[in-house]
Amino acid sequence: VFDSGIGGLTVVRALRRRLPGEDIVYFGDTARFPYGTKSAETLVELALEDAEFLLARGVRLVVVACHSASSVALEELRRRLSVPVVGVIEPGARAVVAATQKHRVAVIGTSATIRAGAYERAIRKVESAKAKGQTGGRRELTIVAKATPLFVPLAEEGWVDGAVPELVAREYLRPLVDEGVDALLLGCTHFPLLAGVMGRVLGSGVKLVDSSEETAGEVERRLGKARRTKCEGQTGGRLRVYVSDIAPSFESLAARFLGESPTEVMRASVGE
Amino acid sequence: VFDSGIGGLTVVRALRRRLPGEDIVYFGDTARFPYGTKSAETLVELALEDAEFLLARGVRLVVVACHSASSVALEELRRRLSVPVVGVIEPGARAVVAATQKHRVAVIGTSATIRAGAYERAIRKVESAKAKGQTGGRRELTIVAKATPLFVPLAEEGWVDGAVPELVAREYLRPLVDEGVDALLLGCTHFPLLAGVMGRVLGSGVKLVDSSEETAGEVERRLGKARRTKCEGQTGGRLRVYVSDIAPSFESLAARFLGESPTEVMRASVGE
Numbered sequence: 001v002f003d004s005g006i007g008g009l010t011v012v013r014a015l016r017r018r019l020p021g022e023d024i025v026y027f028g029d030t031a032r033f034p035y036g037t038k039s040a041e042t043l044v045e046l047a048l049e050d051a052e053f054l055l056a057r058g059v060r061l062v063v064v065a066c067h068s069a070s071s072v073a074l075e076e077l078r079r080r081l082s083v084p085v086v087g088v089i090e091p092g093a094r095a096v097v098a099a100t101q102k103h104r105v106a107v108i109g110t111s112a113t114i115r116a117g118a119y120e121r122a123i124r125k126v127e128s129a130k131a132k133g134q135t136g137g138r139r140e141l142t143i144v145a146k147a148t149p150l151f152v153p154l155a156e157e158g159w160v161d162g163a164v165p166e167l168v169a170r171e172y173l174r175p176l177v178d179e180g181v182d183a184l185l186l187g188c189t190h191f192p193l194l195a196g197v198m199g200r201v202l203g204s205g206v207k208l209v210d211s212s213e214e215t216a217g218e219v220e221r222r223l224g225k226a227r228r229t230k231c232e233g234q235t236g237g238r239l240r241v242y243v244s245d246i247a248p249s250f251e252s253l254a255a256r257f258l259g260e261s262p263t264e265v266m267r268a269s270v271g272e
Numbered sequence: 273v274f275d276s277g278i279g280g281l282t283v284v285r286a287l288r289r290r291l292p293g294e295d296i297v298y299f300g301d302t303a304r305f306p307y308g309t310k311s312a313e314t315l316v317e318l319a320l321e322d323a324e325f326l327l328a329r330g331v332r333l334v335v336v337a338c339h340s341a342s343s344v345a346l347e348e349l350r351r352r353l354s355v356p357v358v359g360v361i362e363p364g365a366r367a368v369v370a371a372t373q374k375h376r377v378a379v380i381g382t383s384a385t386i387r388a389g390a391y392e393r394a395i396r397k398v399e400s401a402k403a404k405g406q407t408g409g410r411r412e413l414t415i416v417a418k419a420t421p422l423f424v425p426l427a428e429e430g431w432v433d434g435a436v437p438e439l440v441a442r443e444y445l446r447p448l449v450d451e452g453v454d455a456l457l458l459g460c461t462h463f464p465l466l467a468g469v470m471g472r473v474l475g476s477g478v479k480l481v482d483s484s485e486e487t488a489g490e491v492e493r494r495l496g497k498a499r500r501t502k503c504e505g506q507t508g509g510r511l512r513v514y515v516s517d518i519a520p521s522f523e524s525l526a527a528r529f530l531g532e533s534p535t536e537v538m539r540a541s542v543g544e
């Protein structure tokens with residue numbers, strides 16, 4: 001699993017729950033964070049370097065946990081790498097289309113993710129593939145895309161319960177309820193930490209779709225038999241966490257996103 | 273005035289209030305934002321490119337409105353440029369030392385700014401220069417440095433009044449009051465937008481020191497006579513805003529930070 005920072009550790013958390021016997025290598029490119037502001041060309045280069053770092057450690061599958069890299073570099077990675085590559089956008093897009101009854105979905109993310117429009121494109125693609133398989137007329141899917149930048153520092157600060165996140169969630173999410181949305185895609189790896197408060201604000205009429213969780217599910221399906229052979233009855237797969245820069249707050253942040261304290265954390269240089 | 277993004281427009285706002293007849297050129301390097309995560313070497317390079325962009329437009333003084341660049345590149349800029357260079361850290365440091373009666377000050381900023389410790393160094397330097405001029409013993413100055421990352425998206429979202437900023441300010445700032453601090457330095461160009469709510473939460477016993485305002489004051493002093501000759505009785509100096517990347521939200525964000533809608537906004541490439 002690689003990401004531009006530490007957010008992708010929520011994907012690792014979901015993977016460890018689903019595949020407890022699996023060894024996982026994580027690379028967070030914290031020295032070159034954030035990827036969201038970089039050009040497509042640069043992003044492809046960085047993603048290739050990150051993936052090669054993981055391949056050199058013997059991985060059988062690569063998860064691109066960074067939304068910007070998933071949106072821009074996935075095809076090139078699939079062309080160039082000899083192992084399966086799973087991005088973080090397609091699984092969530094499929095799940096949110098499956099979840100809606102009213103054909104009204106919302107996606108929330110950072111300003112950069114929402115501006116780039118990758119989730120909307122992915123959802124439209126899933127929807128039109130689905131429509132092709134159906135006969136007769138179909139209802140147009142409504143997508144409400146909304147940037148919710150305050151959720152990022154709330155997750156990083158660990159302010160995931162209490163008055164502040166409650167009020168912020170209300171401010172951002174109540175308008176989505178008013179618009180009749182019945183499925184909400186969390187389009188940022190930071191957001192699962194706030195799923196509890198979001199669920200309370202939205203009420204039971206809106207399904208929450210967690211892209212980290214859906215990505216882990218996709219990995220589980222892809223690994224298929226090979227995984228089951230390897231993992232059956234196993235627990236305690238090894239997790240190695242590499243980052244290109246270690247900030248003093250790294251350990252506590254990582255534990256928050258991962259849901260456990262990583263025991264093997266190493267600094268690694270990638271690129272020049 | 274240059275900055276890695278749009279925050280530096282609060283310095284421009286303060287400058288336009290103090291020096292209404294002065295022409296100002298602003299460069300926001302939004303394409304290469306943020307500077308806070310870049311190495312010192314890279315920062316010096318970027319700052320030199322940004323400053324040269326301004327010099328090519330005929331400026332008589334350069335303001336480094338980016339905290340990271342101010343902290344790392346100021347000496348090199350002063351060595352290489354033929355015009356005065358004003359950073360955004362020293363003026364605030366001087367003002368907060370002057371403001372405290374109890375020798376207990378606090379500085380707030382982004383995680384990157386606080387982690388880098390530039391404000392604490394600058395405050396210590398001011399304090400020890402002051403102590404040299406005094407005879408007899410002196411009380412040690414206590415500096416409480418605190419990262420307050422939620423203030424950044426609050427300012428960008430325009431959530432500067434109401435329940436959410438009030439609660440966030442209370443959460444961050446009340447502990448500073450409890451620690452007996454009587455002067456608070458706003459160590460981020462975004463924070464002046466939240467000065468109102470911060471002041472209400474802190475109460476009258478804590479002086480707020482706004483580094484954007486203090487930087488503008490320093491510019492006013494430096495320009496001295498030349499300015500007065502040029503500006504006396506004038507209003508309506510020209511403001512040109514250049515950015516290296518224009519996001520769709522740029523205009524509304526810029527207006528929020530500047531306090532007026534910029535009329536001349538242009539895209540500019542700097543570096544390669």
